[in-house]
Amino acid sequence: MTNLDRCYNIFDLREAAQRRLPKGIFEYVDKGTEDGISLEENRAAFQRIKLRTRFLNDWSKRDLGTEIFGKRINLPFGIAPTGSAGLMWYRGEVELARAAAAAGIPFTLAMGALTSMEEVTRAVPDVRKWFQLYPWADEEGSYEMVTRARDLGWEALVVTIDAAPGRGREHNERNGYSFPFRPNVTAAVDMTMHPGWMWRVMRKYLMNEGMPTNANFPERYRHTVLDGKTRTRPKPFQAMTWEHIRKFRDFWPRKLIVKSILSGDQARAAVDAGADGVVVSNHGGRAFDSAIATIDILPEIVEAVGDRCTVILDSGIRRGSDIVKALALGAKMVLVGRATLYGTACGGQAGAARAIKILSDEMERTFGYVGARQISEIGPHIFAHRDPVMSVVPVKSREYA
Ligand SMILES: Cc1cc2nc3c(=O)[nH]c(=O)nc-3n(C[C@H](O)[C@H](O)[C@H](O)COP(=O)(O)O)c2cc1C
Structure with missing residues (x-):
């Protein structure tokens, strides 16, 4: 068992997770795509930003909470959808959701999760639940899942729009890693x-529910292994357009969030199609290796749609100060992916809670240094430099929408 008290920051949790997980699984979580440039840039962009200090304004009473979609969250962040939490820990999604519930923050379940939305609803009734979807070419299959989330009363549908081109994750090929598992010697030796x-995670699945699978998928896609012929992954929806987002809008009765927005034009298109929120995301550097860091494009997106929808940012959050920087540039909240996954790998719910506490303590300290007692006191005035982020090429028209 990892001594969580001796994990002082997210990087300590990461190192502990690396020791505990098979290499293929750890690298699947930890690495980016191709050369890892976008992954590094996400960190570098936050690190470039410097803040002004401001003391002696009575910091004794403070509140890190905020309102999202009309309801309070205790901290300005939530759990990002990640398909692999259930490989970090037995029923890792439930552990993560419980940590989110205890902290009073939203939890997003990835459609690729190993735990079903029905099970999360049953096990963690009191967390704010968002369901993430990668639309499939088999639209009927997508709607089967969305219908279940709708009927369970989940608060938000998060549609991730960056999947169609596929991912250049060479490390997965090298390590023989895929989920569902594809039988091969490299992965078998690794495990x-x-x-x-094997004892803590795999044995428990095998003893209780059998080989782990994508528990939310319709039965016909719920494979325990892939054979590359009859048992393959469902195809991403390459023919998708904004019309299909409008269709989700018409179908989904509650909050609709579009994830993977990296320009003002695309943000406007999402809001025009009926989105209540957008996630400014480059998928944590896991999708397109030439993607801009999200914090650098955030001002353009806030300017485009900040008054029409809830702007959320993710990708690269490892320190509480990163969250404060995103809020200062106009994000209403952020999502964290790897930070809480590392925690989950180290101690299930307790590990995820440790990651949340680390980020929240760091954030609170940053509030103290910049002289803020609540989120409404965070704004561009905390930046040390006139252009805190790299300026972007101005785009005049909506031609890219
Ligand atoms: C292991 C892993 C699996 C992920 N799976 C999904 C997914 O199924 N759907 C999705 O929309 N995003 C997925 N993401 C992306 C996250 O939602 C989020 O955008 C990203 O992790 C944020 O960057 P960060 O890890 O630096 O916080 C995944 C991320 C990781 C690390």
């Missing part, structure tokens, strides 16, 4: 060399 993980 057997991590008996602790």
Whole structure:
């Protein structure tokens, strides 16, 4: 068991997770795509930003909470959808959702999760639940899942729009990693060399529900292994357009969020199609290696739609100060992906809670240094430089929408 008290920051949790997980699984979580440039840039962009200090304004009473979609959250962040939490820990999604509930923040379940939305609803009734969808070419299959989330009363549908081109994750090929598992020697050796993980995670699945699978998928896609012929992954929806977002809008009765927005034009198109929120995201550097860091494009997006929808940012959050910087540039909240996954790998709910606490303590300290007692006191005045982020090429028209 990892001594969580000795994990002082997210990077300590990351190192502990690396020791506990098979290499293929760890690298799937940790790495980016191709050369890892976008992954590094996400960190570099936050690190470039410097803040002004401001003391002696009575910091004794403070509140890190805010309102999202008309309801309070205790901290200005939530859990991003990640398909693999259930490989970090047995029923890792439930552990993560419980940590989110205890912290009073929203939890997003990835459609690729190993735990079903029905099970999360049952096990964690009191968390704010968002369901993430990658639309499939088989639209009927997508709607089967969306219908279930709708009927369970989930608060938001998060449609991620960046999947169609596929991912250049060479490390997965090298490590023989895929989910559902594809039988191969490299992955088998990797897993057997991590008996602790096999015992803590895999054994429990095999004893209780059998080989883990994409528990939210319609039955016909719920494979336990891939054979590359009859048992393959469902195809992403390459023919998708904004019309299909409008269709989701018409179908989904509650909040609709479009994830993977990286320009003002695309943000406007999302809001015009009926989105209540957008997630400014480059998928944590896991999708397109030439993608801009989200914090650098955030001002353009806030200017385009900040008064018409809830702007959320993710990608690269590892320190509480990163969250404060995003809020100062106009994000209403952020999502964290890897930070809480590392935590989950180290201690299930307790590990995820440790990650949340680390970020929240760091954030609170940053509030103290910049002289803010509440989120409404965070704004561009906290930046040290006139252009805190790299300026972007101005776009005049909506031609890219
Ligand atoms: C292991 C892993 C799996 C992910 N799976 C999904 C997914 O199924 N759907 C999705 O929209 N985003 C997915 N993401 C992206 C996250 O939602 C989020 O955009 C990203 O992790 C944010 O960057 P960060 O990890 O630096 O916080 C995944 C991220 C990771 C690390």
